[in-house]
Amino acid sequence: MMDVAIVGVGLHPFGRHGNKSALEMGADAVREALTDAGTQWSDVQSVFAGSMEVTNPEAIVGQLGLTGVPARAVLNGCATGNTSLTMAAQSVAHGEAGLALAVGLDKHPRGAFAADPSVSGLPDWYGQAGLFLTTHFFGMKITRYMHDHGITVRTLARVAAKNFRNGAANPRAWRRKEMSEDEILGSPVLNHPLTQFMYCGPNEGAAAALLCPADQAHRYTDKPVYLRASALRSRRLGAFELLSPSLPLKSVPSPTVDASQAAYAQAGIGPEDVDVIQLQDTDAGSELIHMAENGFCKDGAQESLLADGETGIGGRMPVNTDGGLLANGEPVGASGLRQIYELVTQLRGRAGDRQVPGGPKVGYAHLYGAPGTAAVAILST
Secondary structure (H helix, E strand, O other): OOOEEEEEEEEEEEEOOOOOOHHHHHHHHHHHHHHHHOOOHHHOOEEEEEOOOOOOHHHHHHHHOOOOOOEEEEOEOEOHHHHHHHHHHHHHHOOOOOOEEEEEEEEOOOOOOOOOHHHHOOOHHHHHOOOOOHHHHHHHHHHHHHHHHOOOHHHHHHHHHHHHHHHHOOOOOOOOOOOOHHHHHHOOEEEOOEEHHHEOOOOEEEEEEEEEEHHHHHHOOOOOEEEEEEEEEEOOOOOOOOOOOOOOOOOOOOHHHHHHHHHHHHHOOOHHHOOEEEOOOOEHHHHHHHHHHOOOOOOOOHHHHHHOOOOOOOOOOOEOOOOHHHHHOOOHHHHHHHHHHHHHHHHOOOOHHHOOOOOOOEEEEEEEEOOOEEEEEEEEO
């Protein structure tokens, strides 16, 4: 993967954008990435477009210009952004393209994700019990984790308050208002112990990244960022994850653990070498769990790490410096590439008020979602 460089990134801010279509938002993100790389649409030689709501996201070529470029649609749940990025990188590494585009775009209706369980091969009772509603699952999962590892509800509030604080420093975040821990704890409980402001919200937006061979990166930018690793894993028998219809008697590690270990091995580094971190924070509890599953701490250590501010922008392990999903929302097809946008911005030293001090050199991006799939990408200067 060190043979592939990210030379341009673009972001259409996440939020609610009236009648503007997901394809239009995607085209804006691509144009920004092209400008960032100092190149033009006609130079792009392969396209990987991800979306959950848009059936043919590769139709974005109609917004940008019909050049005949090979364009492919991507959907892999919450891991869609990582999959688009990886396929673009492989396109470059295999010699198909000298300049490849990964773009994600979505425009979700308001409210939590919900559907008929049969679309995922699950029985009717799974939906009737409320488990196909993701807020219910995540509330149940963090309740068990808090019991097993001594995590308090105050620590959940600290995660959310930190992410809203980071979002307030991010001019392109959706939610830019800081909230106190007490305000978060005092908001309505949606699924115990998670309150309204401990969950992210599905919304709208787009993000894009341009990749090229590492030895050609100087043609586009004086600050390339290299893709050192990318790994994706689905759940194994015994892992209790999204869309699991039962609790295993004998548990095995989550797909996040498997993807994380594979990515570290690819990159030849460990968690201690990472300077800035993006973790899937579908809810505040998920960020806590993923801190441990990605190797950044032991189970239960999150209690003191959050209390001591270690995951803040000036802390030892800054997590979700742009506000994460809690402050940005989650248009599924774009969310993973929003992480890449933030990491590239941090590694280039261009993050302004939310810049991690000391010149970060290694960034880490983690995604997790249905049907029990996790993905990890590692970037470096």
